[in-house]
Amino acid sequence: MIHKTNGIVLRGVKYGETSLVLTIYTEIFGLQSYLVNGVRVSSKKNPGKANFFQPASMLDMVVYQNELKNLQRIKEFRFAHVYKSIFFDVFKNSVALFMVELLLKTLKQPEPNPDLFYFIEESFLRLDLSNDAVVANFPLFFSIHLAGFFGFRIQDDFSDKKPFLDLQEGVFVSEKPEHGYFLNDAYSYVSSQLLKVMQPEELVQIGLNREMRRELLQAYQNFYALHIPDFGTMKTVPVLQTVFGS
Numbered sequence: 001m002i003h004k005t006n007g008i009v010l011r012g013v014k015y016g017e018t019s020l021v022l023t024i025y026t027e028i029f030g031l032q033s034y035l036v037n038g039v040r041v042s043s044k045k046n047p048g049k050a051n052f053f054q055p056a057s058m059l060d061m062v063v064y065q066n067e068l069k070n071l072q073r074i075k076e077f078r079f080a081h082v083y084k085s086i087f088f089d090v091f092k093n094s095v096a097l098f099m100v101e102l103l104l105k106t107l108k109q110p111e112p113n114p115d116l117f118y119f120i121e122e123s124f125l126r127l128d129l130s131n132d133a134v135v136a137n138f139p140l141f142f143s144i145h146l147a148g149f150f151g152f153r154i155q156d157d158f159s160d161k162k163p164f165l166d167l168q169e170g171v172f173v174s175e176k177p178e179h180g181y182f183l184n185d186a187y188s189y190v191s192s193q194l195l196k197v198m199q200p201e202e203l204v205q206i207g208l209n210r211e212m213r214r215e216l217l218q219a220y221q222n223f224y225a226l227h228i229p230d231f232g233t234m235k236t237v238p239v240l241q242t243v244f245g246s
Contacts, residue, residue: 020053
């Protein structure tokens with residue numbers, strides 16, 4: 001069957017001399033793998049098309065979908081949106097690659113989830129247009145809100161009586177948990193503020209220094225590792241910490 005769908009490229013792996021195997025999160029099929037032939041060949045008459053498949057690229061595609069196969073094929077493709085800065089701005093690109101890696105570690109099943117797709121799509125679009133102050137807080141915003149789509153959203157009831165964020169349970173509590181996976185009052189408060197952010201532009205109102213972002217980024221990575229089997233560690237976290245610490 002042939003279908004039209006939008007998709008967000010998460011990963012491309014070289015296959016043979018000229019082809020790519022792609023991991024794409026699609027609007028109507030969820031997470032899918034696609035084989036595209038000949039896109040790594042370029043000449044004066046036929047420029048290569050591998051640039052369409054950079055991580056975070058948004059594509060408008062016509063695809064062949066066979067539910068009995070694990071590897072699908074793309075019949076036609078074009079950019080659904082051309083970014084203004086994500087591929088050229090080192091800070092935005094670092095954040096985009098972090099978002100892509102987090103998605104690769106959390107998206108496990110092919111089932112479609114339109115609401116999740118639109119959240120991811122909108123997040124990349126907003127990142128592309130954001131100023132530096134928003135970009136610096138964007139990984140924290142994306143991490144804490146993405147969790148809600150996988151069933152472990154943090155319940156936002158922070159207060160003076162519940163000043164600790166228990167990362168293992170995903171709730172604010174009155175006393176320090178016996179395990180070591182928690183945030184103290186200052187970091188718990190910031191997490192509560194991030195949970196209240198509905199539009200990325202509001203992130204400019206959350207003033208954080210380099211050390212606070214570093215600690216929160218590490219804490220949220222631990223939060224995911226506690227809830228996603230085999231999550232491991234993220235390669236892009238130290239990259240982000242270096243880029244925004246320079």
